């Protein structure tokens with residue numbers, strides 16, 4: 242599904258990702274943890290093709306294609322989805338209109354027929370229920386005046402509608418209360434399938450209580466310094482990141 | 494999406510830019526009393542009309558061009574302009590569209606305004622102005638049944654001299670301002686509308702304008718009179734072919750809403766804005782004003798995307814008690830376009846109310862200024878105004894300015910003013926792209942969202958057109 246090899250990436254001439262390697266197979270859930278500023282969000286942005294990031298070395302293949310050659314919107318249409326850490330507001334553009342435009346673009350790219358307005362509305366309402374968002378949020382501007390938790394749930398709603406192949410969730414759990422956390426987890430779990438993979442960036446073990454990862458990685462200083470199974474997350478929760486950094490510098 | 498892509502989008506060509514090849518009868522450049530006599534003679538005008546024009550001309554000669562607007566342009570040489578031009582085939586006016594020059598009809602087709610279809614689809618009466626002479630006026634019959642008069646102003650001078658004598662210049666006097674005086678002296682043609690007492694005009698009245706003659710100033714004159722208790726909705730739309738030389742356009746629109754009358758005037762303006770380097774394009778200096786009598790309502794809605802320079806302030810004089818004035822505006826500037834536009838709400842009567850919603854969008858290296866005056870006169874007891882003035886910037890080379898002027902001479906009057914400036918941010922575009930939406934669509938969505946409050950004031954068919962127009966204009970900006 243996704244193969245990141247020796248990836249080095251800069252922003253503003255500052256090297257952030259240094260020798261990042263990661264293999265994600267179809268159907269797998271990978272959790273990425275790590276201290277603030279270690280490059281977790283940067284990884285998501287580089288993969289999704291945000292303007293301003295420069296890949297200086299390495300390669301990324303996604304579903305057998307060279308990801309780094311594609312435009313941002315092309316990557317999205319190919320099935321890469323990023324749930325943002327800080328979803329931005331677009332005043333005046335209704336959530337519904339926005340999501341329809343996104344779904345239309347993605348379906349067209351995949352050679353699927355355009356979805357008619359009625360089926361779309363039905364589907365959207367159903368997913369609203371699933372993420373526990375009132376239908377009024379469909380009429381409001383994209384994220385306009387939404388609370389932190391509502392924004393995150395809106396991201397999950399979009400993820401459900403777009404049916405991506407690879408879902409990257411950047412700290413979707415941060416700032417959520419326990420109920421909202423469960424809603425997000427249920428949304429993710431409902432999408433889990435053998436054809437779909439997840440990269441879940443989080444600081445907390447608690448999300449992983451609900452979404453069970455196949456692998457847990459620790460990102461520090463722009464590369465993965467430790468990988469393991471879900472028990473690694475528990476260990477991190479207990480001991481923090483200090484011991485990893487200490488053992489790394491000890492090894493060096 | 495990169496700055497480069499944005500720049501590329503901004504430089505797409507003007508979709509309506511082409512020149513129709515019709516032989517025109519054009520007067521040699523220059524302006525003096527003989528030219529005015531010639532124009533008046535061409536139109537077989539009565540003596541009083543000629544005198545009216547000459548009076549305006551003499552006033553104009555004493556006036557100087559205003560320089561207070563936030564726009565820059567080389568000085569206009571008024572002696573280098575030609576003041577009359579008519580398509581030759583129009584010497585004998587066609588009785589129906591079948592008699593209209595096919596090339597002319599083709600021009601409309603290219604612009605997406607096939608008259609035939611338009612008549613049938615929208616039930617709209619179309620008075621098309623090609624250069625300076627009306628070429629097609631339709632639906633007369635149906636309007637006649639309702640007692641509505643909708644004709645060219647030249648015809649009205651002959652057929653309804655009493656109305657013309659009474660109302661022409663009653664809202665915008667000949668000496669009102671430099672451009673209005675010029676227009677009064679040389680006005681070519683335009684529309685005349687009269688809605689009798691208590692009549693609801695059975696259809697939207699619409700005029701398409703098009704400038705076609707190089708170096709020809711075009712000076713439309715529009716007069717709309719809504720008699721007591723009547724209703725009318727008037728649509729004005731235009732687009733112009735690509736040009737190298739700047740063309741002057743100085744129109745005057747006068748609205749008279751008598752007691753309890755209601756006039757809605759909507760404009761979609763798409764004159765040629767000049768190319769990406771800022772060459773060519775129309776200079777648009779317009780005077781639009783309405784007088785609202787007791788309980789009357791005048792509503793201006795405009796979507797301005799064209800012109801190299803726009804200088805335009807559709808205004809309301811709220812003369813009668815309880816009268817209402819509204820101004821809803823979207824002004825979009827791109828490349829090197831400059832717009833200085835806004836409104837004036839002059840509250841004279843008691844309990845008069847006005848609403849101003851202005852949306853300015855600047856892209857490229859353009860400059861977009863809102864200039865609004867709200868004046869509460871001493872007698873305007875209990876008057877209210879609400880102004881909302883929003884600017885949207887696309888890219889970082891453009892500018893937005895707001896010049897609100899408030900003069901309140903009545904302590905019971907309430908004036909509210911809100912202003913915001915926002916940017917189409919990289920983060921917003923990134924969110925759209927990440928969801929698979931391309932830049933062009935994203936910008937168009939964001940801009941349309943920004944304009945929503947104004948678009949909903951437009952008649953249905955126009956709202957769609959306006960959205961399309963923004964998209965085309967932003968195809969040259971970020972949208």
Ligand SMILES: Nc1ncnc2c1ncn2[C@@H]1O[C@H](COP(=O)(O)OP(=O)(O)O)[C@@H](O)[C@H]1O
Nearest residue numbers: 252253255257276277278279280281282283284
């Ligand atoms: N636009 C930028 N310019 C310069 N440095 C940046 C920029 N964005 C992020 N960084 C730096 O990159 C590093 C990684 O940031 P980020 O990927 O957001 O970390 P995380 O998500 O792991 O907390 C940090 O040191 C941050 O300061």
Ligand SMILES: [Mg+2]
Nearest residue numbers: 281282326412
């Ligand atoms: Mg982060």
